[in-house]
Amino acid sequence: MLNDLLVAFQAVATIENFLSMAAGIWGGVIIGAIPGMTGTMAVTLALPFTFYMQPIPSILLLVALYKGSTYGGSVSAILIKTPGTASAACTTLDGYPLAQQGKAGKALNMALYSSCTGDFISNLSLIFIAAPLALLALRIGPPEYFMLMIFALTTVAGVSGRSLLLGLVSACLGLLLATVGEDMYGSFRFDLTVDMQSGLAVAPVLIGLFAIPELLKIIVFRNNQSHKPMQLGDNRVTRDELRRSLKAMLKGSMIGVVMGAIPGIGPSAAAFSSYGEAQRSSKNRENFGKGELEGIAASESANNGCCGSTMIPLLALGVPGDVITGVMLGAFMIHGMTPGPMLFENNLHEVYMLFIGMLFSSVLLFGAGKATMRFFSHISRIPPGLMAPIVLALCVFGIFSISNSMYDVIVLLAMGIFGFFMFLFAIPAAPFLIAFILGPMLEENLRRALALSRGDPSILVSSPITWLFASLAIFVVVVTIRQQLKKAKV
Template sequence: MLNELMTALQAVATLQNFLIMAAGIWGGVIIGAIPGMTGTMAVTLALPFTFYMDPVPSILLLVALYKGSTYGGSVSAILIRTPGTASAACTALDGYPLAQQGKAGKALNMALYSSVVGDFFSNISLIFLAAPLAILALKVGPPEYFMLMVFALTTVAGVSGNSLLMGLLSACFGLLLATAGEDMYGSFRFAFTGDMQAGLSVAPVLIGLFALPELIKLIVFRNPPKARAMALGDDRVSGKEFRGVAKTLFRGSFIGVILGAIPGIGPSAAAFFSYGSAQRSSPRGQNFGKGEIEGVAASESANNGACGATMIPLLALGVPGDVITGVMLGAFMIQGLTPGPLLFETNIHEVYMLFIGMLLSSVLLLFAGKFTMRIFTTIAKIPPTLLSPVVLLLCLFGIYAIGNSMFDVVVLLALGLVGFGMYLLDIPTAPFLIAFILGPMIEENLRRALATSRGDPMVLLSSPITWIFAALILFVVALTARREIGKANQRKAEAQ
């Protein structure tokens, strides 16, 4: 085995492979930072270029694009509150307030370090735990999925701001919009037009809800003439700050690996799950959503931790973990490699090369992020009045480019107005987004669970895993209720 590893290392450690991985990482960071340009688009567009490449370099290019774009989404999320990818939406909750406080550089560095830690942790997990985690993932059925997603939805309580009622109202609105389109039985809901039959895509809803309200506020309220661009401030993450979030980093990476290994969940749900967990356990939990660097660490470690983990079911079982690994499955087949248990017998040399290349790509991500950061941080120095038209054009172009659909552009503009209205009414947008992303997974797994049990709701408590999540849900609800009662009593005491 040692000889095979050394042979694989020699095969990977070539200038050509380093250049391919560096180009993939760097290109992914840039694409991920552009609003609307998703990692799925980057990997799909790069797929034809891999047809005439050797098997391992071609897969490493796609993996590098995936990793780079997942981190790149945090750049625009922090600097202009426009998440480049859906998984970076959670990063914007604390990253953008940090940028407004003059700590954009610090937030970007923490996002980079967290991404590298999560990515490296997921690669190690892929190497040593591929088969066991993949087998465990197959034992997670619809009831377990449902309880897991409901537990992730309890994050809403922590990001509802001053009013839990408004947060719940926002979440209900998000769940309602998530039902638009065709359900699993072929019925259509809210399908007022032909375009609505496919439902609302995440990208226009995400960018419309976060980016456009900022542009509308700038136009409506008008910045005073002396307004200056926000300063980057001290961009160094101190050793004390890093040690303070170390537990969150490793917990987020672990959550990303576990959820990434379960097909269909992906980085977005992992980020929100990790964020909620960090908020509940942190002594600074009340600062989350207001510019807490631990919130950035929780989100970025989890979404990058899920990247390598989505390869676990793909390599071990031949089951794609998400949309991007579905594209990679096609790349494997084109190169004559068949993912699954036999891959480790018939193509073990290629597997070792892939593992070593993924570990090296984690190091390249650090350097590419540092280099690209010097370019992107200049965005924070541009006055908002000059930056806003550029952001609007990028949003419109990016959303249209995804599906060549004017309907998505209309959804983008409509959700921008909705987001601005929610701002005026002091309704938090984060619960809406969390519910919109988790809603389809909650509904689909609930209906699958009830279909398999012929309508018996007790199927939702039919295994030890579901019991654990049910107990955690009750625990979080009890804590939230206790907190709200404490707030109400405090307001009464102040009024007297």
């Protein structure tokens, strides 16, 4: 095996492979930082260019685009409170407050360090524990998925701000809007127009909820706001800050690895789950949502921790872990490699090359992040009055370009107005987004589980995995209630 790895290392260490990875990382960071320009779009648009490339450079290009765009989403999330990707939405909770405090550079550095850490640990997990995690993923059926979603929804308590009641109201609204469109049995709900039969896409809801309200604040409260541009302040993350955030970073990486290995979960759910766990176990939990570096570390390490582990079910089982790896499945097939158990028999050399190339891409991600940080950090110096129309144009163009649909643009603007009213009534947006993302998976797996058991609800606690997630959810709820009671006494 060692000899095979050395041969694969020599094969990867070519100019063509490094240029492919560098182009993918840089392109992904830039695309991810533009609101509405998702990693899925980047990988899909790059796919035709890989037809004429060798198999490994083409796969490494797509993987690098995936990694770069996942990190790039944090840039706009921190600087302008507009997450470039859905998985970076959690980063806005502490990243933007830090930027407002004149610590944008510090927040960007922490996001980069956490992203590279999560990405590297995810790559190692792909290499060493792909088979065990893939087997675990096979054991997770609809009941286990449902209980996992219930546990993930307990994150709502951690991002509800001062009022748990308002957080629950926000989450219920998110679950309600998640039901818009066609259900798994072909019934339509809230189909007021033909377009609404397809439901509400995540991207316009996400960007509308976070970006448009900020623009409306600039317009409505322009006389009460200072138009002085934000100062970058001290860009360095101190050794003490890094050591304090290391626990959240490592936890987030492992949460990302496990949740990324389960098909259909994705980095957004992993980021919020990691954030909630970091807040529960942190000594500075009261500072979360106000500009806490641990929050950024937890979020970014988790969503990047999914990048490598989403390849686990793809390579080991031939099952894509998310939409992007679904596109990569097509790339594998185009180049004559069929993902699944036989891939390790028929294309072992190429698999080793892919593993080594992904480790190299983690180093390239760090270099690209450092190189572009100085350029991106100047965005925070642009006065709000000038920034508002630029951000609005990017949001509208980015959302329209996803599916060339004016319906998505209308959803974007409608969610922006809705988000602004949520701000006026002090209803937190994060619980809404968590519930909206998890809602469809929660409902679908509940209905599948009940269909399998012919309506018997005991199937929801019929395996050790369901008991594990149910126990964790109950534990979190009990701890949350105790904390709320302590606050009420004080």
